[in-house]
Amino acid sequence: MTTDAFLAQSVVYLGAAVVAVPVARRLGLGSVLGYLLAGMVIGPFGLGLVGAEGEDVMHFAEFGVVMMLFVIGLELQPSVLWRLRGPILGLGGLQVGLTTAAFTGAALALGVPFAAALAIGMTLALSSTAIVLQTLQEKGLVRTTAGQSAFSVLLFQDIAVIPMLALMPLLAVSGGHSGEAGHASSTWISGLAPGVQVLVVLGAVASVVALGRLVVRPAFRALGRTGLREIFTAAALLLVIGIALLMTRVGLSPALGTFLAGVVLADSEYRHELESDIDPFKGLLLAIFFIAVGASVDFGLVAADPSGIILLTVGIVAVKGLILGILARGFRMGLDQGLLFAFALPGAGEFGFVLFSFAEQEGVLSSGQTAPLVAAVALSMALTPLLLLLNDRVLRPRLGTREVADEREADPIDEQAPVLIAGFGGFGSTVGRFLKANDVATTVLDVDSDRVEMLRQLGLKVYYGDATRHDLLHVAGAAQARMIVLALDTPEKTLAVVRTVQKHFPHLTIFARAFDWPDAHDLVEAGVDHVYRAPLDSAARMGRDALRMLGFRAYQAQRSSSILIRHDDEAMRDLSEMRHDEDYLGEARSRIEAVEKILLAEVRDGGATRDLGWDPDSLREDFGSAPSE
Amino acid sequence: MARVLLLFAHPAFQKSRIHRSLVSSIPERDDLTLHDLYEEYPDFLVDVEREQELLTHHDVVVFQHPLYWYSVPPLLKQWMDLVLEHGWAYGSGGSALHGKWLVPVVSAGGTEAAYCTVGRNRRTIRQFLAPIEQTAFLCGMRFAPPWIVYGTHRLGPEDIQEIVPRYLGLLDWMLDGGLEHAALDHETLVVPERTGSTPGEVP
Incomplete structure (x- = not known):
């Protein structure tokens, strides 16, 4: 593609998105539907502006999914996966199993050989992670029971794709088809024996895992030392594109490969950094993906056999929806939640394109079989947001029982920590350890890649990332967190994060560490309510111990140091208001004297202390003895 | 009409079932102050x-706490030591609390049967609270018998x-000035059933 053609295509895609999405939103249709409609309009069967050949469009589409699955993988820590195992395996397993069985049976009944029928059944069991999650997110329904269940099912499907892909070459063997010569040259493994192909597939998967575990982390740590942000973005893109290329070379889905890489890196300290680097690309490519799906609806085929394709599409949606409805009943969802669940997942998914083309390549299915199926998959995907819209506008309002998303307890999907900690040096890490010991989850960000590595080896959950970036705070969960602890190395950085947080996440309560009076004043002035002058507490503790060493009673020394801390905090706040006044120093001096006076009163007999209950002097005068006994 | 100050002392509130239920049920009103x-x-x-200052603005002072080793939790004792100053609460010139009520609201792990002369604790809770009663006396306060939740473990x-x-009834009754007519020589505080309540209504 020449530069000119590339630019022209970009203009068409971006223009379509920029025009269609606001219009769709205005009409209450949601962005996904907007993209899909835009795709249909600019596609080969609309204005014909892009993808005169369907292949081109699909090529675009696949990279959108690649990016998205990488980010989904990143959000999917193995531990979260483990906690969701019940709904994933139960609900997801049943959905995929039952739907596969139903469609395989239907295909067999229509006279399709078993291997081909199974390939069709498996592929149609999948739904579109991209469309469903994006739409649910937009409607704020991800946290409902149905949203959670849908997520679990989609997750199982995403994982089920791996054995499905591995199964295709084996089906080709048992099905007795020979690989079609036309595709043999596209990837070198097609020429290998089926057994070796499976080995190559497994080897490729293993190499992605090894890459994520052994190569990426040290490499990123070295990059972190450069302190250059764009190098990270470049490295993140390099990683995703590199894996996609590797997977394509061995004949695997690049989306699967990057998804795997994402999961492998989900536990790593670079998770948030990677996510925020990839996120804008993902968003843009996802938009292109949705447009491409819209454009890939083969209206030519639909026009040639409208009743057949429509019947196929409606059949797919109806059968899947029915099974989902039965599962919703079986898993005791309420009526409204069951309906939402059944209306979210009945479409086919983008993996359908991948699996059908792979099956065709492997000779399990013929192109005559896949063409109408692919058309039906695309149509049913386009139907998904429409179905959710129907549920939203027509069915839900008629139901009495409604589950409100906000009333639900925090769900296990986003294991969202209520506390973010920025800066994990001695101060931040102590706060973090203390919170952890009290069973409070924290998400920690630090920019020192060596320190992050070391802390990780100590078993602490720390992520590499610059907390002054609002996109990074966002992926670290700032929108859901309740507070942020600022323990950064310099006052300037602390103030920068304060401004970012106040602008983008005003709901977060800020706890900031200050070094001394001037930056404590800066923070108070910037509107931070909780400012901690770091030297104060340890100085007071040292003073307390010094008193003990000099022979003071321990409790008296303790009280005295506690009183110092309390008054010092008050003085810091009051003085912040008048720091620009002429007599700041005079006021500061009188405050210091006031604290001294109070403390001295504790020490000296007959001072101005209020704690007379312990002071026997007045009693001796009054009674001649203490009141008790 | 009386203004009630609830001095609540519980060092392990997060583990308490009964006090959490009681405190969370306390209504918001101007003449009732919960002081945790x-x-x-x-x-x-x-x-x-x-x-x-707080004491000055209230007529009834409630000590609400679990009974620990037959006495108040340490912070409430600290509060007494420091706040009930000579020359303010008692002694010459110490008349700030004269005429106010002091009402213990106490929870105890043992059963009512355990808190009597033949029980394993050998004394009633009112007897154990003699130092509090005497404190009230010395400060010129009127002491009401304790209102008790027994057997909290079970x-x-x-x-x-x-x-x-029942607890909310107690608060209402005190706020309505019920203490003025209370029987003060009982072992526990007797809150009369609310007049005007329909028969069959559980107080």
């Missing part, structure tokens, strides 16, 4: 001036459901 001492003074640095959720309305 362990929440206000985790460092035991009681603000004497502030506490005396309380089931239904028992607590039954106690909460």
Whole structure:
């Protein structure tokens, strides 16, 4: 593609998105539907502006999914996966199993050989992670029971794709088809024996895992030392594109490969950094993906056999929806939640394109079989947001029982920590350890890649990332967190994060560490309510111990140091208001004297202390003895 | 009509079932102040001036706490030591609390049967609270017999459901000035059934 053609295509895609999405939103249709409609309009069967050949469009589409699955993988820590195992395996397993069985049976009944029928059944069991999650997110329904269940099912499907892909070459063997010569040259493994192909597939998967575990982390740590942000973005893109290329070379889905890489890196300290680097690309490519799906609806085929394709599409949606409805009943969802669940997942998914083309390549299915199926998959995907819209506008309002998303307890999907900690040096890490010991989850960000590595080896959950970036705070969960602890190395950085947080996440309560009076004043002035002058507490503790060493009673020394801390905090706040006044120093001096006076009163007999209950002097005068006994 | 100050002292509130239920049921009203001492003074640095100010503005002072070793939790004792100053609460010139009520609201792990001369604790709770009663006397306060929840270890959720309305009844009664007509020589505080309540209504 020449530069000119590339630019022209970009203009068409971006223009379509920029025009269609606001219009769709205005009409209450949601962005996904907007993209899909835009795709249909600019596609080969609309204005014909892009993808005169369907292949081109699909090529675009696949990279959108690649990016998205990488980010989904990143959000999917193995531990979260483990906690969701019940709904994933139960609900997801049943959905995929039952739907596969139903469609395989239907295909067999229509006279399709078993291997081909199974390939069709498996592929149609999948739904579109991209469309469903994006739409649910937009409607704020991800946290409902149905949203959670849908997520679990989609997750199982995403994982089920791996054995499905591995199964295709084996089906080709048992099905007795020979690989079609036309595709043999596209990837070198097609020429290998089926057994070796499976080995190559497994080897490729293993190499992605090894890459994520052994190569990426040290490499990123070295990059972190450069302190250059764009190098990270470049490295993140390099990683995703590199894996996609590797997977394509061995004949695997690049989306699967990057998804795997994402999961492998989900536990790593670079998770948030990677996510925020990839996120804008993902968003843009996802938009292109949705447009491409819209454009890939083969209206030519639909026009040639409208009743057949429509019947196929409606059949797919109806059968899947029915099974989902039965599962919703079986898993005791309420009526409204069951309906939402059944209306979210009945479409086919983008993996359908991948699996059908792979099956065709492997000779399990013929192109005559896949063409109408692919058309039906695309149509049913386009139907998904429409179905959710129907549920939203027509069915839900008629139901009495409604589950409100906000009333639900925090769900296990986003294991969202209520506390973010920025800066994990001695101060931040102590706060973090203390919170952890009290069973409070924290998400920690630090920019020192060596320190992050070391802390990780100590078993602490720390992520590499610059907390002054609002996109990074966002992926670290700032929108859901309740507070942020600022323990950064310099006052300037602390103030920068304060401004970012106040602008983008005003709901977060800020706890900031200050070094001394001037930056404590800066923070108070910037509107931070909780400012901690770091030297104060340890100085007071040292003073307390010094008193003990000099022979003071321990409790008296303790009280005295506690009183110092309390008054010092008050003085810091009051003085912040008048720091620009002429007599700041005079006021500061009188405050210091006031604290001294109070403390001295504790020490000296007959001072101005209020704690007379312990002071026997007045009693001796009054009674001649203490009141008790 | 009386203004009620609830001095609440519980060092392990998060583990208490009965006090959590009671405190969370306390209604918001101007003449009722809940003062959670362990929440206000985790460092035991009681603000004497502030506490005396609070006392001045109320007519009834409730000591609500679990009974620990037959006595009040340490912070409430600290509060007494520091706030009830000589020359303010008692002694010459110490008349700030004269005529106010002091009412213990106490929970105890043992059963009512355990708190009597033949029980394993050998004394009633009112007898154990003699230092508090004497404190009230010395400060010129009127002491009401304790209002008690016995056997907290064995309380089931239904028992607590039954106690909460009785507790709210106690608060209402005190706010309505009921203490003026209370029987003061009992071992426990007797709150009369609310007049005008329909028969069959559980008080």
